[in-house]
Amino acid sequence: MIIRALLLVAVLIVSGCQTKTPDIEHPHLVIGPRASSYLQIEGVQDGTASGDLLRAGVRLHSISNVRQTLRFRFEWLDASGFELRGLAGRWERLELRQQVSQSLDRIAPSPKATNYRIHLFDINTPANGNPHTSGSNP
Secondary structure, X not given: OHHHHHHHHHHHHHHHOOOEXXXXXXXXXXXXXXXXXXXXEEEEEXXXXXXXXXXXXXXXXXXXXXXXXXXXXXXXXXXXXXXXXXXXXXXXXXXXXXXXXXXXXXXXXXOOOOEEEEEEEEOOOOOOOOOOOOXXXX
């Protein structure tokens, strides 16, 4: 019984460290715990491009005193909340220089995209075990 309880506690601790869920201020962002320690979100924007394609972006500021490598992906969702799979949702890498702001923005691959999530993780945070990290790893 004690072993079962300890195992449950360990699973909860490990699973709780995988992702910082979207916050109220930035509901479109999913930020990993390590990345959240050196990223400051300056703003999230969305709109349309080419008439009917959703466009989304985020402005980041690295508060770190050393270079960091971020991996990110844009997850495009249809009206039912399902992910639109494809190359537009692949993981990408971004080198962040210390104390510098940088913008990321992408245009949805299809007019079927009505919503989005932007995933921001440190390159050293594993993607497995995170329910919001489908797509290929960098």
